[in-house]
Amino acid sequence: MRCILIVGDGMADRPLAELSFKTPLEVAKPVNMHKLATYGVSGLLDPIAPGIAPGSDAANLSLLGYDPWIICSGRGPFEAAGAGLAFKKNDLAFRCNFGTVNENFCLLDERAGRIGEEARLLGKVVQQVKLKKNSDVDVFFKQAIGFKGALVLRGEKLSPKVTLSLPKNGCHVGAIRPLDGSYEAKHTAEVLNEFSQLTYDVLKLHPINVQRSLSGKLPANIVLPWSGSKIPEMKSFASKYGLKGACIAAASLIKGIGKLSGMFVPDVVGATGDLETDTIAKADAAIETLKTSDFAFIHVEAPDEASHDGDYMGKIRIIQKIDAMVGRLLEKVDLNETCIALASDHATSCKSRAHTGDAVPVCFAGADVVKDDISSYSERCAYKGGLNRISGKDVMPLMLNYIGISKKLPDEQ
């Protein structure tokens, strides 16, 4: 038996006034997700615990059975691994955003107007940056998708104990501060501030940015590192579950989680991490990998992106594309031989444009599932389902259970 876990990032939501107090998932009328619910057992899922709003790093790690309270010291290493940056044991890795600042270094947009493909060329320019004042530290940058990238710092006396958050719009950039009194933290803050300053120097008058400004778009004139950490110690997915895993994702955070947990992480042509992503290509990639793997983790980033933009119509459209992906899987996969689970890693509210601590709908379909009466996949139906309310950490044990290899206690040899 094989298994597939489908995650729509931030797919769950709250009732929206603009949608007559329905959720985007309800309005999308996802027929294939409803089919999955009909064939399976549904419930509510707290990615971490009731009321806790997780970052996508914590949430997806939790769904894969890694304890986010232990492992989530920062998403940097996952982003860096996902972007394809090599790093060593004592390196510090950061997630980066291309952003927009004005001449006073006041942040105008933390995503540079959601710059797309053009960021690739800007990334190549930033890759050339070398520190001058802090030349004892080597910097390795890579743009990943759109405004997202990653940075690795290599050198002596570095510490992740610096202010981690991306500055909010309106705040002054270049003011990363040490979080403790150590030389290492002070040094690291200086390194990061110098790096941002240097990226501004090479980006501000770059022809792409001049052109963007002329056409009324926000220039991507700075790179902002955040959420830094050393590489976490992770037990491999294979050794945790005895399953060969594959990770079908576009977002570098998720690809990095796949890589650092030892899964096979193919690059899927057409998987872009935004609303244009090719979800059918992702379904086909999952089906292909399941010829040699036991488990496919299919992650679609775009519902979260749409939610952070308050774009509920875009969210509805991407949910419909995920639904088409579910349809392709149901067409190609025999539920007698494969268990399919469907969830969000967390809810993201199109109203507040932020992750919430709400429980999300989850559903498992497979031959050995005790079916319930639920025939819809939505925030409002899930609570009536046969699973009641489960946690992120329960997903993999349930999956193993439904494919007949449940974890045993005591685990006698």
Place this chain on the structure above:
Amino acid sequence: MRCILIVGDGMADRPLAELSFKTPLEVAKPVNMHKLATYGVSGLLDPIAPGIAPGSDAANLSLLGYDPWIICSGRGPFEAAGAGLAFKKNDLAFRCNFGTVNENFCLLDERAGRIGEEARLLGKVVQQVKLKKNSDVDVFFKQAIGFKGALVLRGEKLSPKVTLSLPKNGCHVGAIRPLDGSYEAKHTAEVLNEFSQLTYDVLKLHPINVQRSLSGKLPANIVLPWSGSKIPEMKSFASKYGLKGACIAAASLIKGIGKLSGMFVPDVVGATGDLETDTIAKADAAIETLKTSDFAFIHVEAPDEASHDGDYMGKIRIIQKIDAMVGRLLEKVDLNETCIALASDHATSCKSRAHTGDAVPVCFAGADVVKDDISSYSERCAYKGGLNRISGKDVMPLMLNYIGISKKLPDEQ
């Protein structure tokens, strides 16, 4: 956004033969609680964990997000703080009951016939008591409400390791024993036994007690200390949640929890902790405090008192008074700006006259709650609700989530 947590102490119950196997909550027909359920999301709540019958100290601390397994070493410090006794770091604080003993020190009633206002004068007499045999220890007593009071011991070589329980009716009083072989425990047991003996000496022939005996009431002729502890280390409510809290309560235990967690604890005129309590005054006090606070904890003690007396008709009446309080809140508060949660801290059975380990109904109403189909607030409807089954520790995270300030993981600075 602001929030209100309403707790009816021991309000939940079991079906009673005398009520045609309905619960007091069901018979009370609380229309405003039903409205709250209609507007919100319901579920079952295990104050601690399924099957665990908590004391009100453990239960209310758990609802406020304090781990009762760590913090509940004894209710004494909370009772003492609530009664307004000052105490120092190494003091031992005890809850006290006025009780009734016969001449052989056999306990006839652990609540002295639920003595009311008269206990105030008796309290002033007990306040004068000074130890003779153990004169190295200072004793500070204060009557709080009716038969309830608190005692603080100040001195060297004291230990909370003494038998803690109130003796049961029929047992011999004055036999508090050390729980370990230390001098401190032996000394503390002697101190407490001497204190009880001395209270008997000053109370047995007090005119109030003579009068009570003549009119067929039980005399309050002894003070019995129990549940002693040193002051616990508690993170303040404000620093835990970033919310300014107010505690609207009559019971000194709950006022003490409010005080020791750093909440604003007003004395509400008419809040008596018994069936005569003015619940509308409590609603108004909560509304008033919310002008300067973010969170109001409204606790009504009386349903528990009625349950311990097996007085199911009284319990129905006080539930109706709590319902009127909910009505007042719904009238005065805009659910678009305030989240209201309603729960019991635990169930108390009018049949067994004791706390039970049953789950209790809980409901959250507010603008951003994903509503369910439930339109009644009762033990028998709650399990069908959209929350499924949650724990006491989940209440505050869910509240924060519904007012848009959920706790985040990772919590980046």
